[in-house]
Amino acid sequence: MSKKTIMLGNEAIARGAYEAGVKLSSAYPGTPSTEISEYLAKYDEIYTEWAPNEKVAAEVAIGASISGVRSLACMKHVGLNVASDPLYTFSYIGVNGGSVFVVADDPGMASSQNEQDTRMIGRASHVPVLEPSDSQEAKDFMVYAYELSEKYDTPVILRTTTKLAHSQSAVELCERKEVSDKEYSRQVSKYVMMPASAIGRHLVVEQREKDMAKDAYNFPINKMEINDTKIGFITCGIAYQYVKEVCPNASVLKLGLVNPLSKELIESFINQVETVYVFEELEPVIEEQVRAWGFDVKGKELFTRQGEYSANLLRRVLFGKDEACFDKLDAPARPPILCPGCPHRSTFSVLNKLKIHASGDIGCYTLGAVAPLGVVDTTICMGASISALHGMEKARGKDYIKNWVAVIGDSTFLHTGINSLINMVYNKSTATVMILDNRTTGMTGHQEHAATGKTLKGEETYAIDLAELCRAIGVPSVITVNAFDVKELEKTIKESVASDTLTVIISKAPCVLIKGQKFPNYCKAEPEKCKKCGMCLRIGCPAITKNEDGTIKIDATMCNGCGLCRNYCKFNAIETVER
Amino acid sequence: MTKNIMIVGVGGQGTLLTSRIIGKVALDAGHDVKISEVHGMAQRGGSVVTFVRYGDKVCEPVVEEGQADVIIAFERLEAQRYAHFLKKDGALIVNDCRIDPMTVVIGAKEYPENIIENLKKNHKVYTIDGQKIAIELGNSKVLNSVVLGFAASSIGFSKEEWLKVVEATVPPKTIEINKKAFVCGFEAK
Numbered sequence: 001m002s003k004k005t006i007m008l009g010n011e012a013i014a015r016g017a018y019e020a021g022v023k024l025s026s027a028y029p030g031t032p033s034t035e036i037s038e039y040l041a042k043y044d045e046i047y048t049e050w051a052p053n054e055k056v057a058a059e060v061a062i063g064a065s066i067s068g069v070r071s072l073a074c075m076k077h078v079g080l081n082v083a084s085d086p087l088y089t090f091s092y093i094g095v096n097g098g099s100v101f102v103v104a105d106d107p108g109m110a111s112s113q114n115e116q117d118t119r120m121i122g123r124a125s126h127v128p129v130l131e132p133s134d135s136q137e138a139k140d141f142m143v144y145a146y147e148l149s150e151k152y153d154t155p156v157i158l159r160t161t162t163k164l165a166h167s168q169s170a171v172e173l174c175e176r177k178e179v180s181d182k183e184y185s186r187q188v189s190k191y192v193m194m195p196a197s198a199i200g201r202h203l204v205v206e207q208r209e210k211d212m213a214k215d216a217y218n219f220p221i222n223k224m225e226i227n228d229t230k231i232g233f234i235t236c237g238i239a240y241q242y243v244k245e246v247c248p249n250a251s252v253l254k255l256g257l258v259n260p261l262s263k264e265l266i267e268s269f270i271n272q273v274e275t276v277y278v279f280e281e282l283e284p285v286i287e288e289q290v291r292a293w294g295f296d297v298k299g300k301e302l303f304t305r306q307g308e309y310s311a312n313l314l315r316r317v318l319f320g321k322d323e324a325c326f327d328k329l330d331a332p333a334r335p336p337i338l339c340p341g342c343p344h345r346s347t348f349s350v351l352n353k354l355k356i357h358a359s360g361d362i363g364c365y366t367l368g369a370v371a372p373l374g375v376v377d378t379t380i381c382m383g384a385s386i387s388a389l390h391g392m393e394k395a396r397g398k399d400y401i402k403n404w405v406a407v408i409g410d411s412t413f414l415h416t417g418i419n420s421l422i423n424m425v426y427n428k429s430t431a432t433v434m435i436l437d438n439r440t441t442g443m444t445g446h447q448e449h450a451a452t453g454k455t456l457k458g459e460e461t462y463a464i465d466l467a468e469l470c471r472a473i474g475v476p477s478v479i480t481v482n483a484f485d486v487k488e489l490e491k492t493i494k495e496s497v498a499s500d501t502l503t504v505i506i507s508k509a510p511c512v513l514i515k516g517q518k519f520p521n522y523c524k525a526e527p528e529k530c531k532k533c534g535m536c537l538r539i540g541c542p543a544i545t546k547n548e549d550g551t552i553k554i555d556a557t558m559c560n561g562c563g564l565c566r567n568y569c570k571f572n573a574i575e576t577v578e579r
Numbered sequence: 580m581t582k583n584i585m586i587v588g589v590g591g592q593g594t595l596l597t598s599r600i601i602g603k604v605a606l607d608a609g610h611d612v613k614i615s616e617v618h619g620m621a622q623r624g625g626s627v628v629t630f631v632r633y634g635d636k637v638c639e640p641v642v643e644e645g646q647a648d649v650i651i652a653f654e655r656l657e658a659q660r661y662a663h664f665l666k667k668d669g670a671l672i673v674n675d676c677r678i679d680p681m682t683v684v685i686g687a688k689e690y691p692e693n694i695i696e697n698l699k700k701n702h703k704v705y706t707i708d709g710q711k712i713a714i715e716l717g718n719s720k721v722l723n724s725v726v727l728g729f730a731a732s733s734i735g736f737s738k739e740e741w742l743k744v745v746e747a748t749v750p751p752k753t754i755e756i757n758k759k760a761f762v763c764g765f766e767a768k
Binding site for chain 1: 589590591599602603606611612613614615616617618623624625626637638639640641643644645646656657659660662663665666667678679680681682683684685687688689690691697701702719
């Protein structure tokens with residue numbers, strides 16, 4: 001019996017894993033992939049965990065596959081970079097129980113530091129890539145991915161993009177299919193990737209990809225719709241929806257398998273259609289292969305490699321105009337900002353006051369780069385704050401970093417920051433590293449991690465003590481400060497950057513968005529005492545704005561009563577009051 | 580015919596929940612529905628927009644320039660930012676409140692004057708002070724239900740269809756006040 005419901009793309013992926021009989025999933029949070037694991041955690045039949053990073057998650061899934069069960073690892077596109085080391089070799093090993101990596105790309109970079117295309121990594125690692133175009137397909141393709149994985153003895157990547165991951169559409173549910181565990185047998189030539197085995201497996205991988213490309217002509221996830229034969233599109237994923245919106249009568253070859261490609265299928269389509277456009281977001285992955293086979297198609301000379309596509313983009317290229325009937329009005333930008341009561345704001349206000357540069361990292365605290373706080377100078381990737389600062393010191397000498405610190409969140413520190421800190425200890429750094437410990441993985445929506453004491457399933461577990469961890473690896477000075485104690489923070493930071501001792505300062509206070517907290521107080525401005533000096537505005541709290549006469553006001557509903565503004569008011573014009 | 584709704588506002592104002600309620604009402608009425616949401620960094624106090632599309636068969640999950648039948652703006656400046664997404668005769672529902680973006684707070688930009696008057700020159704604009712009504716009802720957090728109720732009459736469906744979904748969506752303890760808030764908004768137009 002089936003039931004129709006509306007589901008977020010990420011929920012549908014979790015449902016697909018459930019229906020496919022998956023027994024284990026491991027992941028690190030990353031927009032737009034995070035909710036997959038949160039939905040998976042609701043199924044008692046599936047062991048689901050947060051790993052400290054994507055490489056660990058991938059390896060956990062590989063181990064589970066070798067032991068004979070269907071397994072899953074989920075990550076965002078940049079997470080696959082971290083997990084690409086195991087991925088490339090997993091491709092050689094193949095699977096025992098079927099195994100899928102769900103990788104979410106972020107065209108348009110709604111919440112990412114780059115715009116890479118996972119299909120390229122699929123090609124490079126010789127791993128098949130499936131790409132659904134709505135929630136129903138997200139669920140169905142997951143089930144099919146496990147069938148392919150076991151049939152062809154290969155890991156499979158299911159690629160999604162932000163629009164698919166974070167849009168809801170109708171899904172027909174099926175029952176879970178229990179899959180019995182496969183027997184494990186010791187096979188050195190398959191599971192031990194030393195040169196003698198790997199040389200043999202590379203041949204297997206090449207043949208596997210050829211076989212799959214040949215068989216793909218008949219895969220049901222590839223769909224050929226021959227309608228008007230004057231115009232046709234080869235497309236995949238969410239871009240298919242834009243084609244259907246703009247040209248419902250055109251012929252379409254919708255590829256569900258985007259790596260490897262079926263030459264026979266594509267040739268058959270091109271032979272039936274006069275003008276063929278390849279319409280794919282980001283890189284010309286399909287287009288370049290089609291052109292390499294000698295076919296004449298239109299593609300990236302018309303459609304950008306950047307950002308998300310849309311129906312209007314297609315209309316502009318095909319018809320020279322879109323559907324807009326009004327001009328866009330000018331409106332001051334409203335970029336994302338740190339929340340009222342955010343402990344990062346307090347730490348950054350001190351760094352700003354001391355005119356210290358921050359080597360930054362990935363998380364909400366990246367927002368410390370923008371005005372008015374403007375302390376974060378660099379953001380590269382997870383964990384890079386610490387290693388990049390070390391590079392500066394070793395390149396230019398210890399005095400060069402006397403006005404620098406590294407800032408990194410608690411979850412990011414455990415992800416890959418710890419490795420960089422080990423390097424600092426080992427190679428005699430004198431730097432200051434600040435762990436902005438807000439007790440959660442903030443940016444992605446408040447996930448537990450190895451230092452919070454809770455698992456993804458909500459069970460109690462051991463909470464790693466970050467200070468003890470730093471001491472254990474040999475950091476000579478580890479100081480924990482309340483993030484809202486600005487006097488103590490200022491003193492600690494000043495002393496630490498001036499000294500020649502490697503210091504970790506843990507600036508600690510919980511994220512205001514962690515559920516279950518109460519904020520009994522709020523800050524109230526007293527306009528008659530306000531001298532309009534603007535000091536409180538320099539902390540960039542969205543709850544504080546100006547009255548028409550230039551005095552300040554504080555929005556009581558937005559304010560969480562952290563009192564940071566009061567600390568910076570020299571005229572006692574702000575008081576903390578009970579709600 | 581596909582109906583296109585946009586919900587725009589400032590991250591944290593509850594645009595996500597509003598779009599899910601609209602989507603559910605349309606789904607219960609037997610439509611094909613797609614909803615597009617915003618998660619992650621953009622949610623942190625930034626300008627946010629979500630989309631609901633419903634009809635016999637919906638393809639793309641977003642509403643584009645020139646296609647919106649109804650825009651529900653939870654803040655004036657956000658109404659101005661997205662007004663060009665409206666169809667020629669589309670309706671613009673504005674919760675008449677001002678939240679200064681950081682660019683304005685620090686003095687780098689001016690908050691535009693007379694937004695509502697200017698928008699009225701080209702569009703059908705309906706305004707409501709949702710905050711005031713919510714506070715009168717005794718809970719400023721039911722602002723969303725007030726604004727949704729106000730917008731509901733421009734979208735369609737019966738009051739009962741809406742209330743059924745509001746009841747099933749909001750936290751159990753707040754069902755009564757949210758329903759009351761919805762009705763206040765619904766009857767304000």
